Amino acid sequence: MDIALMGIGKIAQDQHVPAIAASPDFTLAATVSRHGSVPGVAAFSDIDSLLAARDDISVISLCLPPVPRFDAAARAIRAGRHVMLEKPPGATLAECHALHRLAEAHRVCLFATWHSREADKVPVAKAWLADKRLRALRVIWKEDVRRWHPGQEWIWEPGGMGVFDPGINALSIVTEILPHDIHLTSATLDVPENRQTPIGAELTFYHPEGAEVSAVFDWRQEGDQTWTIVAETDAGTLTLADGGARIKIDGAAPPPADDTPLSGEYPRLYAKMARLLARGGIDMDLRPMVHVSDALALGHRRRTAPFTE
Structure with missing residues (x-):
């Protein structure tokens, strides 16, 4: 499945790009950033340009800082795209609840990720x-x-x-x-x-x-x-x-587990996103942000x- 990555900063370059490259579920098809890019991947400078040009990309992973993230997520959801949010999922609890309601209304998947849980x-x-x-x-x-x-x-x-x-x-x-x-x-x-x-x-x-x-x-x-x-x-x-x-x-x-689970926090997040897309719905645990x-x-x-x- 084609995915776009918005916000090409340190965490995106260090974690998201390698995790997507290794994923059996996703292909990095585009990036959105005013300053960064990924070699060989189509680059856009703003979310509206991406949404207008690439209706084939159904999933957007947002790595922006918390304050501007709500606007980008809301635009993507209104355009019918599934959204994956880097932690924290927003700058305020109110806007996180608003994104939850918006995703329900547009029947898209929304995943608030917590990489340390992985x-x-x-x-x-x-x-x-x-x-x-x-x-x-x-x-x-x-x-x-x-x-x-x-x-x-x-x-x-x-x-x-x-x-x-x-x-x-x-x-x-x-x-x-x-x-x-x-x-x-x-x-x-x-x-x-x-x-x-x-x-x-x-x-x-x-x-x-x-x-x-x-x-x-x-x-x-x-x-x-x-x-x-x-x-x-x-x-x-x-x-x-x-x-x-x-x-x-x-x-x-303790003794090691018998199974060999997928290695790495961010690869596990993208595997979870793939499973969420398969079943549909919203994964938005806000308890860490409440604290x-x-x-x-x-x-x-x-x-x-x-x-x-």
Whole structure:
């Protein structure tokens, strides 16, 4: 199936283009970008030009920053195209709900992707936690913004989410692996004096069975990067490390699964999109974004030193 990719930035070049190239389900037939392109692939500078010229392309994958994404997604859906959304699915919850209603009205598929849920050991963690009583869960998500988001000024502007851009990856895993829903109770946000969005965050959550659930996000990490989730239960302690790529239970790695699932977060996302297209419908889990929205609403702002690249 022919697919178009809109927003040819770092994440598109690093992840989406290789995943589509390796996919048995999709062929990259066009790109939409004001600045980037993919060699050998038809390039358009705006979504309207693509929609007018290529009615043979039925699927559009959007890798734009969150703020301009709604307009492009709405135009594609109104034109009868199926849409795949890079995380987060939008800048606000309201526009995500609007896209959901629009996709229903036009009977097209809409997929809000959470790539970190596709990390190798996330399904293992979910299965292990399913029948355990949680006592505590701690998220430590610390990375160097200069290394992973160089020159991306949009992340510091309203709607860019700041440290929640990577932090929402952790929240997407937590909401996937826990058998019970949680909700935010308090937050402290570190906001640089010269920026609009936080560079660090400390979160606490309510758990219906009384477990202590917390998260620390920080974009000022130097040296080793940390993407870890630790869950203490009545039957032992589970640790997900490297963003869900590695798992240990009471310090030991569980035996590998017998099957050989598709490798890589983004290849798995495109395989899921193919299955969604086959059955029809909408996959739009907004729980990770709800937590971010709640943190931005409840969070106490702490002004910190100016940030410069």
